[in-house]
Amino acid sequence: MNIQIFVATGLLVHCVFLISIFDIYFTSPLVHGMTPHQTPLPPPARRLVLFVADGLRADSLYEVDDRGISNAPYLRNIMLTKGSWGVSHTHVPTESRPGHVALIAGFYEDVSAVARGWKENPVEFDSVFNESKYTWSWGSPDILPMFAKGATGDHVYTHCYEAEKEDFGTEDASLLDTWVFDHVKDFFRSARNNETLLSKLHERKVVFFLHLLGIDTNGHVHRPHSREYKNNIRKVDEGVKEIVSMVEDFYGNDGSTAFILTSDHGMTDWGVHGAGHPSETLTPLVAWGAGINSPQKVASQQYEDTFLKDWKLETLKRQDVNQADIAPLMASLIGVPFPLNSVGSLPLEYLNNTAHFKAESMFTNAAQILEQFKIKMAQKKKSTLSFLFSPFKSLSESEQIDILRKARTSIHHGKYEEAVSLCSKLIRLALEGLSYYHTYDRFFLGFSVTMGFVGWTLYVILIITKMHTDLTRSIANKEGAGCLFQYTFLAVGVLIAIFLLIQSLPWTYYIYCLLPVPIWYAVLKEYPVIQRLVASFVNFQPAQLAGFLLVCILGIEILVFSFFYRSSLSFGLIIFSMWPLVTQQWNQAKTIVLSWILSCLLLAVFPLMPVVGRKPSFSLVTTAGLLILLLASSYLVTCLWKQKKKHMPCKELTIYLFQFLSLALSTYIVNSTRSSLHNKQGLPTTNQIISWTTLGSSLVVPLLSPTFLFPRLLSIFLSLMSTYLLLSTGYEALFPLALALLMFVWINMEQEAAQRYGISPKPKLAALSFSYTNDLTQFRQLHLDDVRRSFFFVFFQVTAFFGTGNIASVNSFDPTSVHCFLTVFSPFLMGALLLWKIVIPFVLVSCAFEAVQVTTQLSSKRLFLIVLVISDIMALHFFFLVKDYGSWLDIGTSISHYVVAMSFTIFLLLLSGVAQLLTTKRLALWEEAKHHSL
Structure with a gap:
């Protein structure tokens, strides 16, 4: 084979193998076409203020020093006297965009977003902001526009500072947060003299989003245990206090505002994030105001970690959530439809409302996730031959109807705890079903890629043996292969293509399934070379052959182990x-x-x-x-x-x-x-x-x-x-x-x-x-x-x-x-x-x-x-x-x-x-x- 053709073929084959992993594991989990669901009862809050302190670790907010002084005294007082608190568990990669998508849209973003630096929307998705009547947001140009771009209509407003302000060499990165607080204050001051804006601000289902990047920037530059990082937390704490006071004053202390403070991700002791260290995945969650439970005193509580003792919060109930659970919590508080793509489960322990409201909210949550399951199942059933389709048995259509009927009946008869339990079961099964259908073709695609992989490796070995060793010197070059041999592989390729076409599968499936056909044709066409290669190994002494194979296997395994354990x-x-001692080179040099x-x-x-x-x-x-x-x-x-x-x-x-x-x-x-x-x-x-x-x-x-x-x-x-x-x-x-x-x-x-x-x-x-x-x-x-x-x-x-x-x-x-x-x-x-x-x-x-x-x-x-x-x-x-x-x-x-x-x-x-x-x-x-x- 011409070297240029071989290199081009090799690059193409390896690009296919590399891209295949994204089709097998990294396809978007999102489906579209669902009907929005929202709780039919009046919500407890008219508006919501969301503070996201970018890069804030849970321990950095909750810890106290030897004198019992907190880095955030105002928020700690909220936890002790007014609201609920806990730890929000994030998923990897612990980066800003995936974290904000989980918080505001309720799902864990697929990796396709990496290609656009987590700034653009690789796929359209719903969010709490999109479902709101109006959303005003202030902060980084890297985060805010993606939620405005995906919103329907013109009701998500963004106020971003210039990208140049995100300077790691700046004198004080907390100025990024000061900018946000100052502009929010100016916004509410100007609203008093703007009747149109004032009217919008007094609507229901309003969200205010404050993205605070200073903590993350100071953490990168100075590390999370630095004076600058802790001082920034104090400034955020003071800023939150001022904003809360101003908002409540603006609305006449009507008690209809809910407040949530959390973070998109944490940060390691050495000032980075992106992986799965607990310091990166454990973020704070503090909620208070309309519809939020007051602090709950407990005699003791058990968690796998030992943070409670360090935080001096053993007697204050800690309520942990998954990061995606915060989106349905916000939707429930202000009465908007749950984000269509949300996979979060409503954390009822945060809600201060009637048992009826909680049951209805869980029913809405379950119906919204079940809607995704139905769409996903219908899509997979449509693209699979009927005799090959294997449905998710744990949640059949009759099971769905039965659980929904029982839950609705329980709510009707006031058996709210029973209804919540049924809805929780339905959410669990629907999420399992979503995962089942999302990975439905994984074995099929994996087998096809493996066949191509093995065939290509064998082909390269045969090329080495045939063209670059003396083993096949006596083998005569034969032009082409038999017609029957060629037609057999051609027929196999046509049958595979027809099989894929009938099921209307994506075009990438054709590549993964058809690629092994020409590769194995090229391998089996070199049958004489295969015979000579096998014969050459047979000529080895058993001990020599065993030693050679052992060394090869040991070497490959050391390389593989090094990916898990660097010490290997x-x-x-x-x-x-x-090596030189074994080969007796010591005596020569x-x-x-x-x-x-x-x-x-x-x-x-x-x-x-x-x-x-x-x-x-x-x-x-x-x-x-x-x-x-x-x-x-x-x-x-x-x-x-x-x-x-x-x-x-x-x-x-x-x-x-x-x-x-x-x-x-x-x-x-x-x-x-x-x-x-x-x-x-x-x-x-x-x-x-x-x-x-x-x-x-x-x-x-x-x-x-x-x-x-x-x-x-x-x-x-x-x-x-x-x-x-x-x-x-x-x-x-x-x-x-x-x-x-x-x-x-x-x-x-x-x-x-x-x-x-x-x-x-x-x-x-x-x-x-x-x-x-x-x-x-x-x-x-x-x-x-x-x-x-x-x-x-x-x-x-x-x-x-x-x-x-x-x-x-x-x-x-x-x-x-x-x-x-x-x-x-x-x-x-x-x-x-x-x-x-x-x-x-x-x-x-x-x-x-x-x-x-x-x-x-x-x-x-x-x-x-x-x-x-x-x-x-x-x-x-x-x-x-x-x-x-x-x-x-x-x-x-x-x-x-x-x-x-x-x-x-x-x-x-x-x-x-x-x-x-x-x-x-x-x-x-x-x-x-x-x-x-x-």
Whole structure:
């Protein structure tokens, strides 16, 4: 197969496998066409005020210090004297948009929203705001517009500050909340002189939404236990007190206003969110006013956590809810229809109303969720052949009618507790049924994708065997396959297409189900190659074959385990350190072997350390910069000393001096920026310009250096490290240095191993050039030892990814690391910088791999095929490990593993091209002169 066609096919196949996970697990749970349901009895409140303190942890609001003083004295007094309180349990990802959607729309958003940065509406959904008569909102432009955009009519009004105000380097981020409070006050003052507005404000079913972002911003910058974070909570507490007083005064203290304060997500001790740590998923909920229960005293209460004792709230009843339950609570309080897509269950313990009202509200809640269940079932039944359709047996049509009839009869006869119990049962069954129909096609799609996965992996193995080894040299090339063979697969494809067409299934199903057909056709067409491959394994001694398979399985499992336990990478590196001793290389190159052992053990330390970001230490960043300068300059001096009378060309020396200067500047900029932000002076413009200039030049300057192995690798390392230091906050700045040292030794080790296994020796490493990769005459066929080289490459790439973090740390973005470049909140730009920081260690490993291919006289394309097989087997592991049960953290993490593994395969292919560009290309800005390499 032509290499371009193979690469294009490989990319297409892997893109299909990657996208399949979103169709299987991440399809939108929303259905449309439901009839709105609302409680028929008069609601207790005419209006609702919703405060959402973005990034506020439950413990930060509820805790008291040693003197018994709270961070929020007004809200604590509300809990003690007027309202109800508890913990709202959020779901991952603990980000602002999913949290607000759960709060206001009552459902947990699907991941398709990620593609739009959780700002736009990937699908239309209903919300409490949409069902209200009028909603006025104040706050961030990242949150408010999405609820206005999805609303029908013109009754959801937004008042947003400029995005530039979301500046992490600002003197006081609590000004964001002050802006909201001030504008709300101005709004009510102006309403007294505006008859039209005054009339609207006195309507029923009115909502006021105050989005308070200051706490989240201060938490990112200063951490949740900082003075700034706690002071911001106090300012919010004071602001809430003022707004409550003003609203009650505006409405003449009519007692018809309900107030709710909560948060979209919490925050870790190290100032990030996005994953499932309890500090991120436990948020406060305080409710008071019209329709809300007063405090309930209890002798004791039991919870799995020990927070009550720390909060000094043991005798005050804590009432926990799921975050989506708050939407039906708000709807019930002001008497609007429950949001059509809500999956929340009304928390009755918060309501201060008659038993009749509570029963009717639960009946409405159950009818609204049941409506979704019916629509979902009808959709699935319509798209499935009647003899294949398997309904959800626990909630048949007769069961639905029976429960609704019994509940309505119970309400009619005043048996309200019985009615509530029946409605709760119906809600539980309807939610289970929604999940059943939402995952109805999961096994069918999963089987199709698995068949494609296995077929593709086998096909790549056959391509390696046929085109890049000597095993099939005697097999004659046969053009095409038999007509019967071709027609059989064609018939299978047509039958599958007809089966899908009859059921009117989505077009993506055709891709997943039909893709295995041509893949397996290509596999079975190579039957002679399969025979020869099997025969070659049979020729192995049983002990040798068992040992080879054991090593392969153990290696793959270590890679898989590293996604769950970073320490397994340390275990793997320790095993790697023993490799030269097992292969008896110790007697040939003791210095190199000793360096290999020490480098492996040094790098093995990093996966054992805490996840990066928890404890910033800019002194370690400075140390890393000085160490790199010392080691790089020592290497250059040593090379010049060995050359004796030979001198480095002036232009090359200029390049290295520029890179040394850039590295020194980066080290200074990191400390200067940190000091400036700490003193609340913002990001200096000079620092910002130098940072962006360093980033821009990091991919260009290496192309000016010679293409000899170590000079080019050194130039790449120096340039990339200048940028990496600017994005570092702690010990991770030392990680690329340890990784680069191991890569340097690996190149030397592989040359020694290549000579040992009979590959003709090349010139000394100092004389080798990356230009050899363009010389087809230098390449050889694959050997069994190349499997080990490819595995090393994959292992080092996984180490580059997990060496200083894990899935949770990748999901939890820490804006501190980009402060040298910008402090104004910009999720896509900040995310791009974070991504580049993650990519830099990958680039270092890929460039080293290019050097290994030069030293072992192997085509990068051939070696990469083995890498493709290894990474595909890893990805297949994670496909089977994806969970749709258990905690949300378990589900989210398992899916993240698969997405990372699949992206890893595609990413390595793209990264190989970047590495070849960085190593083989050279910009000639001046006339070439004859020179000696380092």
